[in-house]
Amino acid sequence: MSAMVLGGRYQVQDKIGAGGMATVYRGLDEVLGRTVAIKTMLPQYANDPSFAARFKQEAQAAAALQSPYIVSVYDWGKDADTYYIVMEYLRGTDLKSGIRKHGALDCKKVAQIGSQIAQALSVAHKHDIIHRDIKPQNIMVQPDGNIKVMDFGIARAKNSHLTQDNSVLGTAHYVSPEQTQGKDLGPTTDIYSLGIVMYEAVTGQVPFQGDDAITVALKQVNEQPKPPSQLNPAVDPSLESIILKCMQKSPADRFQTADELYRTLRDYLAGRMQAVNTATSMLPAQPTNKLERGAGVVPATSGTASMPRVERTNRYRGQSATEQAAEQEAERARKHKRNVVLGVIGGVAAVAIAIVALVSVLGNRTAMATIPSLAGMTQEQAEDALAERGLELGDIDRGFSEDYPEGQIYDQDPSALREVPEGTRVNIRISRGPSGAEETEVPDLTNLTPEDAERKLQEVGLLGREGESREDENIEQGRVCDQSDEPGSKIRVGQTVTYYLSSGSGQESVPDVSNKDEETAASEIEEAGFELAPTQYIYSDSVSEGNVVYTTPSAGESHDRGTTVTLYVSLGPEQPEEINVPYVVSYSYYDAAAALRNQGFTPILASGNSAEGKVTSQSITGTAPRGAEIVLTTQTPTVTEPSTGQTDPELPGQDPDDEPSTPGTTTGDNTSTTTGDNTGTTTGDNTGTTTGDNNGTTTGAESGTHTGLSSN
CATH class of the missing domain: 3.30.10.20 (Trypsin Inhibitor V; Chain A)
Structure with a gap:
C-alpha cells in the first residue's frame, strides 16, 4: 500500500492507525507538497453499498464545514475499489489526554475550549449536521492553544436515512438521554455532550460512571449529576450553572442553539455576570452547597491547572494528533461490540423512567421548599427568609440597578417560587445603585494578562472587553499594550473598558532548526508564526538523512509573521552514478x-x-x-625520428662520415629501428633492425637483422 497514489495525486505513506471501517495513513499531496491524513475504507466494506454510501456522506458532510475549529477535509473520492478521504494532518494532543495528565483545568480555560467547540457545532448545525459523538477524545488541542473538533465519522444530516441505529453510536459517558433512548436527535444532543465535556474538564472526571455501558446510559436518563463544585470547590458558580444547563435531561431545558451557548460563555469570559445569570435563570434547581470531603465526594485529581499549549502524553507520546486520532478510532472499534448492547436501552430506559416516576410519587420523602422572592431585601433579611424555609444563602455578587437602591437585592438564582430540596443555596446580587451614580478612575492595564486586567477593572466597578490584537515591540505577546480609556481618567462606574493585547513586534526571527528532524523543525517554524513551503530535499555529506540542512530565509533573520519558510532536508551523502x-x-x-x-x-x-x-x-x-x-x-612508439632522405650533414640521423644517401620511403606500420643513412624502401610490418647504409628495398614482414650495405 505504501507505493499507492490515490486520485493521481495523494501518495499513501506509512499506516498510522485503523478503525472499525477504515484505515488511516499519513500521506503526501504531490500537487501542493503538504502532509495530509488519508482515511481509506476497509476492503470488506468497500463493496457494501450501505457502507459506501455512509462513507461518501461523511466526506461530503465534513467537507462542507468551514471553521477554524473543525478539522479540514480537503478532498474525497474513489480510486478503483478504494474509497478515500483526504484530511488535515493535525499536530497537538487530545483533550482527554490533557485531562488525564493534569486533572481538572482552570475555569477560564474550560470556558474558552467550550466556546470554541460551540462555534464549531454552530457551523455544523447550520448545515443540519449533528455530530453525535462530542467527547474529549475528539477535541484536539493545537500548539497555539486553539482546538479542532474532529471525527464526523458518525455525524449525519438531521433527516438522513442512514445509520438508523442511533442508540448504539457515540460513547456512553457522553451520550444524551434521548440518544440513549433511540429518540430523534437535534442540536441540543450535541449541547448535552458538550456540557459533559466541560464537566469533566473542570472536575477531572465524568459525571456518570458504571461497570458497563448500560449502567452508564441508564444514569444518563435517570440520575442528576453532582454539581461540579462538590468535586472541585474551585469551580466558578457561573460556569457551573452554564454546564448544568447544558446537561438538563429535557432538551427543552438546555441551551437551544450552539450560538446561544457560545454567547453565554463569551459573556462569562468577559465578566458580564448579569448576562450569564439571565441565560441560566431557567435552570432547574441543583444542590450547590460545597460538601466537606467525605463519602460520595471525589476531589479533582490535582486541583486546577492550565491546559498546556503543546503536550504529548501517556501512550501517545511522540505521535501527531492525526496519529492519536487514528489510534483512538481503532480503540473505538474494539469497543464496538460491547457498545452494541445500547440498542436495547431505549426500552429498558422507558421502563426505568416509569419506575422512578412511581417511586417519586409514592415514596419520595425528600423535604422540599419554595424559594421566596428576595427582591428589595437586604442581605440580612434574605438570610432570615431563606433560613425559615430550610434554605441557605449562596454566593453574593454586586452590580448596578436602576430599579433598586444601593444595598437591596435585585436578582437571585434560583428564581423565586421554585420548588427545591431543603438545603439548596440561593445566590443573590445586591445593588450598588444606578450605574451613573458615581465615577471611578480607570486603572492602568499596561502589561497585564487578560485575566489580571479583568480583575483590576472589576475591583473599581468597570467591565472589560478584549479588542483586536495590536503589534507592539515593547510589550510581550498576549499582554495588554493599549486600552480605550486613558489610565487615570474618570468614567462612570459600570462602563466597559476595551483593552488590546500585544501580538509582538509583528516580526519574528526564523528559528535555527538545522540538524533537527523534519517534523520537529516544521513544528518550531509554525509555532514562530511562519508558513511552510513544500520541503526541498538535497544531498548532504555533513547532515544525517531526514534532518534539516538549512532554511530559506536563513536562521536568525527577522521577517513578518506569515512569511513562507522553506526547509532543506538532507537525503544523506550523494551516491555517485x-x-x-x-x-x-x-x-x-x-x-x-x-x-x-x-x-x-x-x-x-x-x-x-x-x-x-x-x-x-x-x-x-x-x-x-x-x-x-x-x-x-x-x-612507446618504435620510430622516434622520421627519415627525410636529405644529405645535409647537420640533419638528425645522418652520419657525417658516410656518403650521401638517396632519399627513401617507409611505408606501413614499422616497429623496427633504422640507424644510419637509409636510401631503400621498407614496406610492410618490419620488426627487424637495419644498421648501416641501406639502399635496397625490403618488402614484407622482416624479422632479421641487416648489417652493412645492401644492394639487392
Missing part, C-alpha cells in the same frame, strides 16, 4: 584521455609510460562511478 566506461585500447593516449573526460572520468597515465604512445590497456572497463580515475598504459 554508475555509468559505462569507454573502451579506449588502441587509441592514442590523447584521444583516449579526451574520450574518458567527455564521459566524466579522470584519465591517469601509468607511471613510466609515454603520452606519445597508444593505449594498450585500461584499469577499468564496463561501468564505474562518474569521476572515477582510469589508469591508461601505453606502448
Whole structure:
C-alpha cells in the first residue's frame, strides 16, 4: 500500500492507525507538497453499498464545514475499489489526554475550549449536521492553544436515512438521554455532550460512571449529576450553572442553539455576570452547597491547572494528533461490540423512567421548599427568609440597578417560587445603585494578562472587553499594550473598558532548526508564526538523512509573521552514478584521455609510460562511478625520428662520415629501428633492425637483422 497514489495525486505513506471501517495513513499531496491524513475504507466494506454510501456522506458532510475549529477535509473520492478521504494532518494532543495528565483545568480555560467547540457545532448545525459523538477524545488541542473538533465519522444530516441505529453510536459517558433512548436527535444532543465535556474538564472526571455501558446510559436518563463544585470547590458558580444547563435531561431545558451557548460563555469570559445569570435563570434547581470531603465526594485529581499549549502524553507520546486520532478510532472499534448492547436501552430506559416516576410519587420523602422572592431585601433579611424555609444563602455578587437602591437585592438564582430540596443555596446580587451614580478612575492595564486586567477593572466597578490584537515591540505577546480609556481618567462606574493585547513586534526571527528532524523543525517554524513551503530535499555529506540542512530565509533573520519558510532536508551523502566506461585500447593516449573526460572520468597515465604512445590497456572497463580515475598504459612508439632522405650533414640521423644517401620511403606500420643513412624502401610490418647504409628495398614482414650495405 505504501507505493499507492490515490486520485493521481495523494501518495499513501506509512499506516498510522485503523478503525472499525477504515484505515488511516499519513500521506503526501504531490500537487501542493503538504502532509495530509488519508482515511481509506476497509476492503470488506468497500463493496457494501450501505457502507459506501455512509462513507461518501461523511466526506461530503465534513467537507462542507468551514471553521477554524473543525478539522479540514480537503478532498474525497474513489480510486478503483478504494474509497478515500483526504484530511488535515493535525499536530497537538487530545483533550482527554490533557485531562488525564493534569486533572481538572482552570475555569477560564474550560470556558474558552467550550466556546470554541460551540462555534464549531454552530457551523455544523447550520448545515443540519449533528455530530453525535462530542467527547474529549475528539477535541484536539493545537500548539497555539486553539482546538479542532474532529471525527464526523458518525455525524449525519438531521433527516438522513442512514445509520438508523442511533442508540448504539457515540460513547456512553457522553451520550444524551434521548440518544440513549433511540429518540430523534437535534442540536441540543450535541449541547448535552458538550456540557459533559466541560464537566469533566473542570472536575477531572465524568459525571456518570458504571461497570458497563448500560449502567452508564441508564444514569444518563435517570440520575442528576453532582454539581461540579462538590468535586472541585474551585469551580466558578457561573460556569457551573452554564454546564448544568447544558446537561438538563429535557432538551427543552438546555441551551437551544450552539450560538446561544457560545454567547453565554463569551459573556462569562468577559465578566458580564448579569448576562450569564439571565441565560441560566431557567435552570432547574441543583444542590450547590460545597460538601466537606467525605463519602460520595471525589476531589479533582490535582486541583486546577492550565491546559498546556503543546503536550504529548501517556501512550501517545511522540505521535501527531492525526496519529492519536487514528489510534483512538481503532480503540473505538474494539469497543464496538460491547457498545452494541445500547440498542436495547431505549426500552429498558422507558421502563426505568416509569419506575422512578412511581417511586417519586409514592415514596419520595425528600423535604422540599419554595424559594421566596428576595427582591428589595437586604442581605440580612434574605438570610432570615431563606433560613425559615430550610434554605441557605449562596454566593453574593454586586452590580448596578436602576430599579433598586444601593444595598437591596435585585436578582437571585434560583428564581423565586421554585420548588427545591431543603438545603439548596440561593445566590443573590445586591445593588450598588444606578450605574451613573458615581465615577471611578480607570486603572492602568499596561502589561497585564487578560485575566489580571479583568480583575483590576472589576475591583473599581468597570467591565472589560478584549479588542483586536495590536503589534507592539515593547510589550510581550498576549499582554495588554493599549486600552480605550486613558489610565487615570474618570468614567462612570459600570462602563466597559476595551483593552488590546500585544501580538509582538509583528516580526519574528526564523528559528535555527538545522540538524533537527523534519517534523520537529516544521513544528518550531509554525509555532514562530511562519508558513511552510513544500520541503526541498538535497544531498548532504555533513547532515544525517531526514534532518534539516538549512532554511530559506536563513536562521536568525527577522521577517513578518506569515512569511513562507522553506526547509532543506538532507537525503544523506550523494551516491555517485554508475555509468559505462569507454573502451579506449588502441587509441592514442590523447584521444583516449579526451574520450574518458567527455564521459566524466579522470584519465591517469601509468607511471613510466609515454603520452606519445597508444593505449594498450585500461584499469577499468564496463561501468564505474562518474569521476572515477582510469589508469591508461601505453606502448612507446618504435620510430622516434622520421627519415627525410636529405644529405645535409647537420640533419638528425645522418652520419657525417658516410656518403650521401638517396632519399627513401617507409611505408606501413614499422616497429623496427633504422640507424644510419637509409636510401631503400621498407614496406610492410618490419620488426627487424637495419644498421648501416641501406639502399635496397625490403618488402614484407622482416624479422632479421641487416648489417652493412645492401644492394639487392
